[in-house]
Amino acid sequence: MTLRVYNTLNGGKEPFEPLVPGKVGMYVCGVTVYDYCHIGHARANIVFDIIYRYLQYSGYEVTYVRNYTDVDDKIINRANERGISSQQLSEEFIQAFDEDMARLGLQLPTVQPKATEHIPHIIALVEKLIANGKAYESEGDVYFAVESFDDYLKLSKRNLEEMQAGARIAPGEKKRNPMDFALWKAAKPGEPSWESPWGQGRPGWHIECSAMGMEYLGESFDIHGGGKDLIFPHHENEIAQSEAATGKPFVKYWLHNGFVNVNQEKMSKSLGNFFTIRDILQSYDPEIVRFFILSAHYRSPIDFSDQNLKEARLGLTRFYEGLQSAAEVLAECPDGAEADGQATDGDELEAKFREAMDDDFNTALAIGHLFEGVRTMNRLMATKKFRKKADLVASVRALYQSFFKLGGVLGMFGSQPHQWLEQQRMAALADLEITVEQIDAQIAARLQARQDKDFARSDEIRDELAEQGILLLDSAAGTGWKIK
RNA sequence: GGCCCCGUCGCCAAGUGGUAAGGCAGAGGCCUGCAAAGCCUUUAUCCCCAGUUCGAAUCUGGGCGGGGCCUCCA
Numbered sequence: 001m002t003l004r005v006y007n008t009l010n011g012g013k014e015p016f017e018p019l020v021p022g023k024v025g026m027y028v029c030g031v032t033v034y035d036y037c038h039i040g041h042a043r044a045n046i047v048f049d050i051i052y053r054y055l056q057y058s059g060y061e062v063t064y065v066r067n068y069t070d071v072d073d074k075i076i077n078r079a080n081e082r083g084i085s086s087q088q089l090s091e092e093f094i095q096a097f098d099e100d101m102a103r104l105g106l107q108l109p110t111v112q113p114k115a116t117e118h119i120p121h122i123i124a125l126v127e128k129l130i131a132n133g134k135a136y137e138s139e140g141d142v143y144f145a146v147e148s149f150d151d152y153l154k155l156s157k158r159n160l161e162e163m164q165a166g167a168r169i170a171p172g173e174k175k176r177n178p179m180d181f182a183l184w185k186a187a188k189p190g191e192p193s194w195e196s197p198w199g200q201g202r203p204g205w206h207i208e209c210s211a212m213g214m215e216y217l218g219e220s221f222d223i224h225g226g227g228k229d230l231i232f233p234h235h236e237n238e239i240a241q242s243e244a245a246t247g248k249p250f251v252k253y254w255l256h257n258g259f260v261n262v263n264q265e266k267m268s269k270s271l272g273n274f275f276t277i278r279d280i281l282q283s284y285d286p287e288i289v290r291f292f293i294l295s296a297h298y299r300s301p302i303d304f305s306d307q308n309l310k311e312a313r314l315g316l317t318r319f320y321e322g323l324q325s326a327a328e329v330l331a332e333c334p335d336g337a338e339a340d341g342q343a344t345d346g347d348e349l350e351a352k353f354r355e356a357m358d359d360d361f362n363t364a365l366a367i368g369h370l371f372e373g374v375r376t377m378n379r380l381m382a383t384k385k386f387r388k389k390a391d392l393v394a395s396v397r398a399l400y401q402s403f404f405k406l407g408g409v410l411g412m413f414g415s416q417p418h419q420w421l422e423q424q425r426m427a428a429l430a431d432l433e434i435t436v437e438q439i440d441a442q443i444a445a446r447l448q449a450r451q452d453k454d455f456a457r458s459d460e461i462r463d464e465l466a467e468q469g470i471l472l473l474d475s476a477a478g479t480g481w482k483i484k
Numbered sequence: 485g486g487c488c489c490c491g492u493c494g495c496c497a498a499g500u501g502g503u504a505a506g507g508c509a510g511a512g513g514c515c516u517g518c519a520a521a522g523c524c525u526u527u528a529u530c531c532c533c534a535g536u537u538c539g540a541a542u543c544u545g546g547g548c549g550g551g552g553c554c555u556c557c558a
Contacts, residue, residue, distance in 0.1 A: 031558080044558035074556070156553075162486050163554065205556090227558030257558070264550070268557060295507080296497065301490080301551075311496060315507055321521075356498090365498050368506035375523085382515090382523050455517055462519075473520055482521090
């Protein structure tokens with residue numbers, strides 16, 4: 001089974017065959033840095049993070065480029081409101097973005113270029129388009145002539161006549177066709193600008209991604225990703241300006257992630273129903289957020305809600321509790337004492353995981369397989385005289401190791417189970433009106449009562465703690481506790 | 485108005501022609517002094533109607549419901 005991916009360009013899944021065998025060039029549209037990132041940005045970046053990780057796991061040498069858009073109308077406006085320079089503003093939010101992504105546990109892309117550092121490339125590309133007759137200068141602006149590019153709208157599958165009939169496009173008097181889009185914008189007073197053959201100005205929104213993509217990945221590359229909302233106009237325009245300039249196919253596979261909804265509605269800045277990553281991380285561990293996002297297929301819409309995040313926490317807790325049990329048991333069974341070559345459970349799990357991921361990065365199915373792996377592991381450990389059965393211990397060890405290996409591909413299980421559970425427990429305890437010392441004292445009192453066979457008192461203590469949100473866990477090793 | 489997507493168990497969510505993964509919640513059982521955790525068992529014929537097919541949640545047509553893009557947006 002080989003990797004198949006859903007390509008927006010062709011509207012279906014197809015085998016993934018990179019332009020250069022063994023190597024992958026991947027470009028993902030980053031953020032416009034004028035505000036804090038919301039959960040939608042988290043989804044897009046986490047999705048492409050696991051695509052990046054899975055391609056590497058599959059043996060590809062991946063060059064992953066993710067840009068910062070650091071020159072734009074919104075940046076200029078926001079900077080003016082705050083009375084600081086565009087550069088100051090964008091630097092502030094680049095740093096905030098980097099912090100958010102680091103907290104979410106994302107791998108760093110190979111390159112993270114900024115639009116403002118590629119002005120010469122952008123200008124060269126615009127010049128080429130003018131020379132090719134695909135673009136024209138008009139009062140210091142430069143526009144791409146959409147009618148000059150026959151394949152225009154092939155990605156979003158529309159047609160020009162219908163779009164113009166939509167009549168929601170104000171005909172710019174500087175444009176020949178209202179659908180033409182800006183490659184270069186003449187500077188207005190007070191705006192950041194660069195010298196160009198058309199006077200002082202700045203790049204349009206779309207051209208930077210074409211310029212940077214080609215700069216780092218070549219005129220044609222394998223994967224270009226982003227949110228569904230970028231299909232039109234952003235990616236459509238990227239294709240037009242890139243292919244019109246080079247005469248070559250720009251990107252082989254276009255991948256787009258679905259939206260994050262709130263109450264079944266798209267979350268967006270204009271609706272004001274968005275949650276920032278920072279807000280969410282105050283209440284939920286980053287790995288819970290990641291687990292929540294990966295529990296649905298990346299192209300499906302996903303509904304953001306407190307209840308769904310709590311479910312994600314429960315699911316992830318099940319993994320970590322199973323892993324902790326395994327860690328404890330395995331620590332007592334000397335490594336390698338069990339028979340070699342008998343443990344196929346880990347390999348089977350990995351095969352299923354790969355099969356799921358090979359099918360257009362089906363993380364939801366892959367996680368389902370991992371859940372089954374946990375159950376298998378728990379079942380083995382619950383077997384009588386488990387520790388003396390070398391083949392079973394070997395299976396658990398194999399599964400345990402597979403979890404960290406496969407979890408790594410999803411960016412999960414990066415913590416020691418014990419530490420993660422303890423951290424969750426302490427965070428939850430902070431909301432309760434009881435301290436660890438009080439709990440320990442109650443457990444000690446109950447232990448005494450139990451030794452005295454005073455089960456009425458023992459149960460009374462347990463009920464009292466339960467009312468305060470504490471659940472006791474008796475085991476052969478003693479009594480532990482967790483938050484209800 | 486044009487284009488597009490979705491509708492699977494109480495909830496979340498896989499599954500694109502071969503007889504419905506998984507998680508949460510629920511029920512019964514094992515275990516336990518009693519519990520909890522864990523394990524075992526158990527819970528759906530896939531919005532409605534018609535059609536194609538030996539066979540459809542999966543394909544076609546119609547209907548109902550929800551959403552997206554067409555303007556900045558992950």
